[in-house]
Amino acid sequence: xxxxxxxxxxxNRSCIRDLFEYGxxxxxxxxxxxxxxxxxxxPSIPSPKEVNEAVRAILSDTDSLKVHGYTSAVGDYETxxxxxxxxxxxxxxxxxxxxFFLGCGAAPELTAVFRALAVPGGEVLxxxxxxxxxxxFAEEAGLSFRVVPPDVPDFQICLEAVEKRITPHTQAVLINxxxxxxxxxxxxxxxTWLSQVLVRKSQEYGHPIYIVSDEPYRELAYxxxxxxxxxxxxxxxxxxxxxxxxxxxxxxxxYVYVPRQAEDSQMLYAAIAGAARASGxxxxxxxxxxxxxxxxxxxxxxxxxxxxxxxxxxxxTAQGYEMAKPDGAFxxxxxxxxxxxxxxxxxxxEKDLLVVPGDGFGCPGYFRICYCVSYxxxxxxxxxxxxxxxxxxxxx
Amino acid sequence: xxxxxxxxxxxNRSCIRDLFEYGxxxxxxxxxxxxxxxxxxxPSIPSPKEVNEAVRAILSDTDSLKVHGYTSAVGDYETxxxxxxxxxxxxxxxxxxxxFFLGCGAAPELTAVFRALAVPGGEVLxxxxxxxxxxxFAEEAGLSFRVVPPDVPDFQICLEAVEKRITPHTQAVLINxxxxxxxxxxxxxxxTWLSQVLVRKSQEYGHPIYIVSDEPYRELAYxxxxxxxxxxxxxxxxxxxxxxxxxxxxxxxxYVYVPRQAEDSQMLYAAIAGAARASGxxxxxxxxxxxxxxxxxxxxxxxxxxxxxxxxxxxxTAQGYEMAKPDGAFxxxxxxxxxxxxxxxxxxxEKDLLVVPGDGFGCPGYFRICYCVSYxxxxxxxxxxxxxxxxxxxxx
Numbered sequence: 001x002x003x004x005x006x007x008x009x010x011x012n013r014s015c016i017r018d019l020f021e022y023g024x025x026x027x028x029x030x031x032x033x034x035x036x037x038x039x040x041x042x043p044s045i046p047s048p049k050e051v052n053e054a055v056r057a058i059l060s061d062t063d064s065l066k067v068h069g070y071t072s073a074v075g076d077y078e079t080x081x082x083x084x085x086x087x088x089x090x091x092x093x094x095x096x097x098x099x100f101f102l103g104c105g106a107a108p109e110l111t112a113v114f115r116a117l118a119v120p121g122g123e124v125l126x127x128x129x130x131x132x133x134x135x136x137f138a139e140e141a142g143l144s145f146r147v148v149p150p151d152v153p154d155f156q157i158c159l160e161a162v163e164k165r166i167t168p169h170t171q172a173v174l175i176n177x178x179x180x181x182x183x184x185x186x187x188x189x190x191x192t193w194l195s196q197v198l199v200r201k202s203q204e205y206g207h208p209i210y211i212v213s214d215e216p217y218r219e220l221a222y223x224x225x226x227x228x229x230x231x232x233x234x235x236x237x238x239x240x241x242x243x244x245x246x247x248x249x250x251x252x253x254x255y256v257y258v259p260r261q262a263e264d265s266q267m268l269y270a271a272i273a274g275a276a277r278a279s280g281x282x283x284x285x286x287x288x289x290x291x292x293x294x295x296x297x298x299x300x301x302x303x304x305x306x307x308x309x310x311x312x313x314x315x316x317t318a319q320g321y322e323m324a325k326p327d328g329a330f331x332x333x334x335x336x337x338x339x340x341x342x343x344x345x346x347x348x349x350e351k352d353l354l355v356v357p358g359d360g361f362g363c364p365g366y367f368r369i370c371y372c373v374s375y376x377x378x379x380x381x382x383x384x385x386x387x388x389x390x391x392x393x394x395x396x
Numbered sequence: 397x398x399x400x401x402x403x404x405x406x407x408n409r410s411c412i413r414d415l416f417e418y419g420x421x422x423x424x425x426x427x428x429x430x431x432x433x434x435x436x437x438x439p440s441i442p443s444p445k446e447v448n449e450a451v452r453a454i455l456s457d458t459d460s461l462k463v464h465g466y467t468s469a470v471g472d473y474e475t476x477x478x479x480x481x482x483x484x485x486x487x488x489x490x491x492x493x494x495x496f497f498l499g500c501g502a503a504p505e506l507t508a509v510f511r512a513l514a515v516p517g518g519e520v521l522x523x524x525x526x527x528x529x530x531x532x533f534a535e536e537a538g539l540s541f542r543v544v545p546p547d548v549p550d551f552q553i554c555l556e557a558v559e560k561r562i563t564p565h566t567q568a569v570l571i572n573x574x575x576x577x578x579x580x581x582x583x584x585x586x587x588t589w590l591s592q593v594l595v596r597k598s599q600e601y602g603h604p605i606y607i608v609s610d611e612p613y614r615e616l617a618y619x620x621x622x623x624x625x626x627x628x629x630x631x632x633x634x635x636x637x638x639x640x641x642x643x644x645x646x647x648x649x650x651y652v653y654v655p656r657q658a659e660d661s662q663m664l665y666a667a668i669a670g671a672a673r674a675s676g677x678x679x680x681x682x683x684x685x686x687x688x689x690x691x692x693x694x695x696x697x698x699x700x701x702x703x704x705x706x707x708x709x710x711x712x713t714a715q716g717y718e719m720a721k722p723d724g725a726f727x728x729x730x731x732x733x734x735x736x737x738x739x740x741x742x743x744x745x746e747k748d749l750l751v752v753p754g755d756g757f758g759c760p761g762y763f764r765i766c767y768c769v770s771y772x773x774x775x776x777x778x779x780x781x782x783x784x785x786x787x788x789x790x791x792x
Contacts, residue, residue, distance in 0.1 A: 001567060001603045002660060002667045003514045003538075010670025011663075046460040059451060064442040068644045104500060104648070108676030118399045133673075140674035142399075171397060207397045248464045250682025252500070252648075264398060267407075271398045274406025277529075278536035279675040280504030286646025288681070 075102025115275035118142035128362035178328025219245035471498025512667035514538035524758035574724025615641035
């Protein structure tokens with residue numbers, strides 16, 4: 001008498017979590033410093049100091065009932081204004097506070113958007129490689145989950161493959177750039193082409209096909225442009241989180257942006273609010289709303305991620321590993337020597353090096369490295385990667 | 397191409413929110429002090445000072461990455477241990493940290509429990525009067541929502557009516573004590589009888605019928621016992637929130653308690669975790685988890701609520717209003733003079749006195765007062781209540 005889908009989702013931990021737990025156990029046995037755990041995307045640079053300063057200031061200068069009280073379901077106006085102002089300043093756009101809905105991070109925001117778009121037979125299309133939780137989010141919301149195969153080896157988007165997979169039931173194309181797991185940033189060119197395909201297909205089928213842009217890594221880009229997607233395609237809904245940009249993954253604060261210019265935008269915004277309400281959203285955490293009102297303009301200090309990225313990318317490439325240029329986020333997505341990423345991951349695990357096989361990301365034969373770890377770990381891991389690839393090279 | 401249920405939920409604000417917004421507008425016109433707004437249950441006593449002190453201490457003594465980082469989906473062990481220890485000390489029970497799942501307040505916790513219990517044809521039964529959001533929570537999770545009529549005038553539970561409405565498809569009976577909107581606390585006698593009915597019916601139908609006990613008001617009781625329901629009925633799941641007990645409604649922190657002794661408890665716990673995962677639960681806000689680890693033992697200072705309660709109860713009873721004894725929460729639920737609560741609410745509104753008609757709570761003919769307002773407002777409103785009832789008395 002228990003819902004079996006829910007049970008299966010709760011009982012079967014993700015492969016990433018399993019690896020992470022294994023890493024904790026190994027660290028207890030062989031010592032923290034000997035385990036190279038690249039499994040989990042938990043930020044390793046602390047929040048900008050202004051964040052904790054803002055918390056302290058709010059506790060001092062704002063009435064406690066207001067700090068911790070209910071806000072409206074859509075979120076404090078001041079916070080939405082601060083976010084809107086920041087985006088307008090950065091991208092030269094003219095967003096309005098009323099277009100934002102404050103949520104508890106990208107995950108519940110995506111489920112609310114999917115639920116809002118869940119009509120009978122509705123489908124959401126995403127691009128491999130993709131974040132594995134997208135599948136349960138879409139399916140439990142009531143949408144079919146379809147995947148466009150990866151655009152190897154660059155991990156941009158194969159537009160022909162997108163066009164072929166769009167059906168009259170396609171409600172949205174879900175993208176994630178900078179991408180987890182590839183670390184790739186979709187170029188302006190890629191997104192412009194995608195936009196053109198979607199305009200054409202929307203016309204053909206007589207209804208909007210939204211882009212749902214999952215952007216927790218938007219601020220994590222290393223010298224390349226991350227285009228503001230609604231500028232390129234008007235029917236774009238953004239799900240944003242401060243988890244990575246302000247290193248606040250546990251605090252659950254972000255927003256949904258529904259541009260007024262999007263088709264049926266008012267109805268869509270209301271449906272997102274209604275879907276959130278139905279799953280128990282009351283408001284985003286109130287103190288964190290107030291922090292964002294003061295900190296929406298802050299950018300992360302990416303130096304340590306960038307040093308890790310370069311050291312790994314250059315080190316591994318020199319050893320013979322192949323991967324797309326990682327311009328964003330904190331991931332590398334690497335072709336498994338020998339072609340079997342599960343086997344590679346298993347061998348690496350035997351050397352206390354933890355990497356995630358790409359199968360769950362819709363991309364077998366690759367493995368993911370999450371480089372938000374200490375620089376010492378990066379340097380220490382390179383010889384192990386070297387040993388591993390040599391074993392494969394010697395086999396051949 | 398938008399989900400119409402979600403749209404309807406998002407577009408149609410609750411009657412309570414409408415009244416509240418009206419109150420804000422009137423206050424801007426006639427002055428804050430002239431509007432007597434009893435519409436919304438936003439706590440009016442600040443959090444115990446230890447709460448903000450704990451926030452400051454955590455920011456000083458704990459590594460920022462740990463404070464704001466992801467926790468496990470079920471929540472920090474230390475927090476679950478603190479909650480478990482506190483309950484054990486208070487009720488002489490022996491809960492275990494592993495029985496707790498930290499959630500973002502009672503609303504999403506209820507939706508996860510409902511989803512975990514959503515099997516084809518499944519029903520949840522609640523007792524009128526009840527919190528109006530229960531209906532969308534249950535229905536959107538996939539359960540039919542059934543209501544037991546109110547036990548007038550005491551607002552305990554009419555057990556015969558419960559028994560009559562339990563079917564082979566009843567998955568759970570949802571209770572809320574201290575009750576919103578009645579302010580009534582279910583007695584040990586009532587709960588023992590309910591337990592006996594459910595034991596009998598579970599046996600008859602060959603599957604557990606859970607009690608889902610929604611307990612945001614558990615700590616708000618004025619000199620009466622609030623029994624620990626799992627002691628009286630083993631198949632009880634508690635959804636708890638610190639919204640009212642620590643005056644943190646905006647911060648979204650609480651827990652689900654699934655006792656090990658409950659039937660299929662491990663499967664149910666996993667299904668609740670899975671249902672939460674499917675709707676985007678990653679973890680409860682991390683800083684607030686750490687605050688609860690230090691503050692789970694705190695109790696609210698109820699003096700000001702109690703003074704409001706007594707003043708209103710005595711004042712209104714003396715004027716001829718009829719209501720059940722309000723032993724808990726911060727609500728009075730009053731029989732509308734003349735019998736039509738919507739008419740009464742409308743007349744009151746014309747005098748800038750805002751009360752919520754009981755229809756949405758499944759109990760027409762009554763209206764709700766939420767007395768978490770200043771004492772001055774309580775005193776100032778009494779003459780208006782007096783005028784209103786006299787108008788009805790003169791009509792007769």
